[in-house]
Amino acid sequence: MPDNDKRYTEHAENTEKHGKQKRKIHAIPLLPCFPCTNYFFRLLLYPLLAAPLGVFILYAFSQGWFFPAPFPETWTSAPFARVLSDPRTLSSLRDSLLIAFAVSLLSLVIGYPAARALGLRQFRGRQVVWLLLYLPTVVPPLAIGMGLNILFLQIGLAGTIPGIVLAHLVPTLPYVTFTLAGAFARYDEAYEFQAWVLGASASRTLFTVTLPMLAPSLAVAALFAFLISWSQYLLTLLIGSGRVITLPVLLFSAASGGNPVTIAALALVFLAPPALVIATTIRAPRDLSHNL
């Protein structure tokens, strides 16, 4: 695999600059672009993108919404409050948050040194490392979960939160490592050297020079890890053995045969973190798409 450096830099540029990039406007539009076709296109696209989310809001705040009525007749937050105060929802919410925070923290701590080596060093076998770290992003979670199921049963990790955290590291580590490797590819070690020359200790250099300079990428990487772990269903199901019920597991079982109001309310709770991420960063990277 040639051009690893190029790949990292490109990747980094995509994640970093995406927001600031000055957009190039085509001098000649590609499709007939009268204002009306543009508005028509948006009129079509935006509702389609928002439809599944709009439907959750309609159902979650409805009461006694019977068949032919196009909209709920009474709006109420009662079903939403009921779902939110259900002990099963609360415990799944707690487990989901605990797992996702632990996974993001661990992925950062483990991914950081790996990313530093990949981004700053040239060494033999670098491409093999790249390939090994890339593998978990394409091996189906189905195969990973089914394979680990028995092993984790034997070593006592099945059905435990540490077991699930460990399993979630498989899909999150590659993303965190590659994101940070991209940041390191643009990072100049001379700043650390300068701090060292001026007499700063290693930990002071880390906390006052390195980490602040990498802060944006660290935040993006942590968000990646959090979202991937938060939306993980199959790995949690197969490793949790039905004993750890996270929010997606609860939502999935509700969707397989629950009532629409409960499903919609749970879905809205489940959606809160991704929605928050969109509201704050406004640039959910496309690399994430197939791991949520």
Next chain:
Amino acid sequence: MRDRLIFSPWLALAPALTIIVLLLGASLAYGIAQSLGAISVIGQETLSPRAYADLFSGQGIAGREFWGSLGFSLWVSLASTLVSAFLALLVAFWASNSRLDTLALNSNLAFPHMIWAIGLLLLLSQSGLLARWAASLELISMPAEFPVLVRDKYGIGIILSYIGKEVPFLALLVISVLRTQPEGYQLVAENLGASRWQRIRYVTLPMVAPALLSGSLLAFAYIFSAYEVPALLGVNYPRMLPVLALRFFNDPDLSARADGMAISLVITVITLLVAWASIRRGEQHAGQ
């Protein structure tokens, strides 16, 4: 800090690599062992390729459904990918100049596939929102008259759900290529008298094709191996391969685990081949 050079990069890579290699390796090893019938829980330790023989010859409970499921999986994955790629091109051509549009497409990516599938379930089922609207417009008089669009035997619901997620993914891929494309090409083509259609056909399409193909292969690999969407939006028969695999893996009869595991490994092999093709494509694209 130069002294850090004496540390081998392998030391820094060790924790990450250990976790990935150990867990991936173990899951693969255990998976292969179980597919060959080594299931220590029921005391069976002898290895035999029985599960694979059953699958490929179409015998046994799992085997009878295997080829049909494979066909159904291929149909759903291919249809979703092709329609998505086509729509993505249209969306990209329209949206490539607007930051608002790319923002809207981007926001779609942060939502899990499962959420999208559940949204469609509430939207398209026979007592769903669209059916209610159709009824209040007096197009239908009762829920059963609404067409079966989710949990249907052709996989329409599954395909629609994937299209909703893959179009933004692929469109953004195409848009990112379009944005780096120098305007000069378009101007030269225009100067040489190319019509709008000719510019798209001979200038733009060849430019975005490698990225679109690479992305489409990735989308195909994902759809082919994902479980949640077909499990939520599919029917009991025909089932996509991942649903079939998990069904036999969870069978109370533990000897059926071998069949489930074998199906999952078949899925993995196909997925990895397609993903590999996608990487190769991506490299050619990067090399240009």
